[in-house]
Amino acid sequence: MGLDALLLSRLQFAFTIGWHIVFPSFTIGLASYLAVLEGLWLKTGREAFKTLYLFWVKVFALSFGMGVVSGVVMSYEFGANWSVFAVRTGPVLGPLLAFEVLTAFFLEASFLGIMLFGWKKVGRGLHFTATCLVAGGTLVSAFWIIAANSWMQYPTGFTIDDHGRFIATDWLQVIFSPTFPVRFVHMVLAAYLSTSLVVGAASAWALLKNRRQPESKIALRMAIGMFAVVAPLQLLVGDASGKLAAELQPAKIAAVEGFWDTRAHQAFHIVAWPDRKTQKNDWEISVPELGSWLIKGEAAAKVTGLGAFAPADQPPAAVVFWSFRIMAGLGVAMIGLGLWGVWLWWRGGPERSTAYLWCAVLMGPAGFCAVIAGWTTAEVGRQPYVVFGALRTRDAVSPILAGEVSTSLIAFLIVYGLVFSVGALYILRLIALGPAAAEPETPPGLRAPGSPLALTSDQEALP
Numbered sequence: 102m103g104l105d106a107l108l109l110s111r112l113q114f115a116f117t118i119g120w121h122i123v124f125p126s127f128t129i130g131l132a133s134y135l136a137v138l139e140g141l142w143l144k145t146g147r148e149a150f151k152t153l154y155l156f157w158v159k160v161f162a163l164s165f166g167m168g169v170v171s172g173v174v175m176s177y178e179f180g181a182n183w184s185v186f187a188v189r190t191g192p193v194l195g196p197l198l199a200f201e202v203l204t205a206f207f208l209e210a211s212f213l214g215i216m217l218f219g220w221k222k223v224g225r226g227l228h229f230t231a232t233c234l235v236a237g238g239t240l241v242s243a244f245w246i247i248a249a250n251s252w253m254q255y256p257t258g259f260t261i262d263d264h265g266r267f268i269a270t271d272w273l274q275v276i277f278s279p280t281f282p283v284r285f286v287h288m289v290l291a292a293y294l295s296t297s298l299v300v301g302a303a304s305a306w307a308l309l310k311n312r313r314q315p316e317s318k319i320a321l322r323m324a325i326g327m328f329a330v331v332a333p334l335q336l337l338v339g340d341a342s343g344k345l346a347a348e349l350q351p352a353k354i355a356a357v358e359g360f361w362d363t364r365a366h367q368a369f370h371i372v373a374w375p376d377r378k379t380q381k382n383d384w385e386i387s388v389p390e391l392g393s394w395l396i397k398g399e400a401a402a403k404v405t406g407l408g409a410f411a412p413a414d415q416p417p418a419a420v421v422f423w424s425f426r427i428m429a430g431l432g433v434a435m436i437g438l439g440l441w442g443v444w445l446w447w448r449g450g451p452e453r454s455t456a457y458l459w460c461a462v463l464m465g466p467a468g469f470c471a472v473i474a475g476w477t478t479a480e481v482g483r484q485p486y487v488v489f490g491a492l493r494t495r496d497a498v499s500p501i502l503a504g505e506v507s508t509s510l511i512a513f514l515i516v517y518g519l520v521f522s523v524g525a526l527y528i529l530r531l532i533a534l535g536p537a538a539a540e541p542e543t544p545p546g547l548r549a550p551g552s553p554l555a556l557t558s559d560q561e562a563l564p
Contacts, residue, residue, distance in 0.1 A: 107498045109506035110182040113513060115480075117174055119473055120517055124168030126472045129243055129289065130296025131161045132236035134323075135216075139229050149316045156316075156536040157300070160528055162217055165209075167524050174513075182506065186487055186497035193259055193267045193275060197249040205242030209235050240289065247288055251281035253488050254479065255349050267488070279349060283342045284479075290335045291475065294435060295468025297327035299532070301438075302465025305458040307535035312452055316536035321442075321451060321461070329439030336432060340395075346482075347396050350489065351405040352414065353482035356421040358392055359385065360406040367392035367404045372426070375418035380408060416484045420477065428474040431467045438464055 135154055142150035179187045215223060215231035223231075258274025259267045269275050301324030307317035347354040355361075359370040361381050369392040373385035390400040397404060407415050438460060445451040452458065487494045 106501050106503045106506050107495055109503055109510055110498050110501075111494070113182065113506060113510045114175070114178055115477075116510070116517070117171065117178065117513060118476075120521055121168065121171035121175065122472060122476055123469045124164050124171060125239070125243070125246075126292045126295045126469060127299065128161060128165050128168055129239040129292035130294075131157060131164065132232075132239045133293070134296055134300065135161060136229075136233045136236040137323075139232050143225060143229060149319050152316050152536050153320055158217065160531060162213075163524065163528050163531070165213070167521060171517075171521065181509070182499050182501070183487075183497055184499040186492070189265055189492060189497070190253075190267050190488060193252065193256075193269050194249050196269075197245055197252070197276070201242055201245035201249075205238045205245060208241065209238035212238075243288055243292070244285060247285045248276045248278075248281055250479075251278045251284050252276075254278070254284070254483055255280050256488055256491055261491070267491070280342075280345060283338060283345060287335070287338050287342055287475075290331050290338060291468065291472050294328055294331050294335060295472060297324045297331070298435070298461075298468040299465050300324045301328070301442075301461045302463075303532045303535070305461035306533060308452045309455070309458050309462070310535075314535065318450070318452055320536070322446060324461075325439060325442035325446060325451060328435050329443050332432060332435040332439050336436065339429075339432070344396065344398075347404070350482070352407060352410050352416060353421065354396065355405055355407045355409075356416045356418040356482055357425045357478065358396070358404075359418065359422050360392065360404060361408045363403065363406045363409045365393060365401050365403045366390045367396070367406075369395060370422075373422065375407075375422050377412070377415065377418055380412070414485060416482050421482045424474045424477040424481065428471045428478060431471040431474070434464065434467060435471075 135158055138150045138154040138157070141147070142154065212231040212234045215228060216235050219228050219231065252275055255278050256267070256275075257278045258269060258271035260270050262268050300320055304317040304321035304324060307314050308321065311317075343354060343357070356375070358367070359373045359375045359382050360367055361375075366389070368385075368387035368389050370382065370385045370387045373382040373387070375381075376383050393402045393404050394400045396402070407418060441457060442451050442461075445454050445457055451461075483489050485493050485495070487497045
């Protein structure tokens with residue numbers, strides 16, 4: 102493909118959203134984790150939970166700020182690169198994005214200050230409430246964003262007026278489109294997995310330096326408990342999402358599985374190289390009949406292949422095929438890490454295994470890689486439509502020149518490469534310091550009931 106304005110605009114948006122999605126995925130899970138830590142501290146009085154909270158809240162603040170900045174940029178891209186899309190879908194998507202700002206962002210912004218700076222200024226109940234509301238705000242934000250994207254994946258509850266604009270006729274159908282429930286759960290679980298893997302990696306790194314570090318022992322066990330439960334659950338939710346997509350977006354699933362012919366007894370291609378030009382896989386390693394069973398529940402079921410669609414209506418098969426396998430492969434690795442961790446926990450403690458600690462460190466970024474790979478599968482698999490079946494991507498781009506887009510793309514590459522790389526490296530450096538970097542002093546008004554610190558203000562309580 103030539104580097105025309107359409108392709109450059111797609112590359113630019115993919116680049117910016119690829120950076121952006123990492124931060125919300127992290128802050129959604131981290132906000133809930135902070136609420137759990139503070140709740141456990143207030144419930145048990147163990148200072149280890151408070152130390153972990155004070156440590157991770159700094160990481161949350163930085164990640165939240167970077168997520169906001171990277172998200173604002175995309176709003177300008179809608180107007181600059183995708184003005185036709187903005188005009189035609191604005192009557193539907195505009196209110197959904199406005200609801201996200203009015204409900205989620207305002208909720209987060211209102212209580213974020215209390216959460217970050219209110220330790221010595223408000224009571225423990227109000228501070229815990231603020232933390233919970235910020236955590237709830239991140240989930241509400243995910244609700245509206247996934248609702249908007251799910252409508253683009255399979256639009257319902259709308260009509261198109263004489264000017265080509267999408268007009269909502271049933272807002273409940275718009276918000277709760279058929280793919281929304283399972284996609285929302287899938288995204289939230291992905292955020293929790295991403296956060297637990299980062300917490301696990303940070304804790305493992307601290308334990309590699311000091312095996313007796315108490316806060317990191319607790320955090321590692323909490324992380325293991327999370328991805329030991331959520332990773333298998335995510336596999337089930339992902340399977341349900343795939344089966345639904347097979348009914349509503351058969352071309353996407355055909356690309357995911359590398360199916361070209363429509364037939365029963367489809368094989369499952371473990372690895373392959375789909376070739377859009379020849380309309381077949383150049384090579385493949387397959388398991389006979391397993392593909393039909395995975396998609397339809399029985400080997401004799403007929404599954405639609407990409408050959409049933411005109412080449413102009415087919416998504417880029419190779420990109421979708423491999424991005425899905427990256428996501429699925431990392432998911433299997435997460436399940437293995439969780440089961441291994443539970444076994445070591447039962448045997449006396451995962452911190453005793455150097456091999457496990459190093460594997461946990463290496464798996465730290467796996468959640469983010471899986472999120473980006475999954476998002477690529479969903480978005481590229483929807484092509485050539487930006488609103489599935491109703492608006493083609495080529496008809497949604499602004500009337501701009503390739504040179505103009507290339508200039509802004511280069512500028513984004515440079516600015517993002519500098520600003521966000523430095524920010525990400527600073528966050529990693531802060532994480533590497535470990536919970537010992539947390540503030541040790543507990544304000545008198547926030548001492549948990551039953552805590553040893555409630556008896557004296559000049560002694561530190563052991564966990």
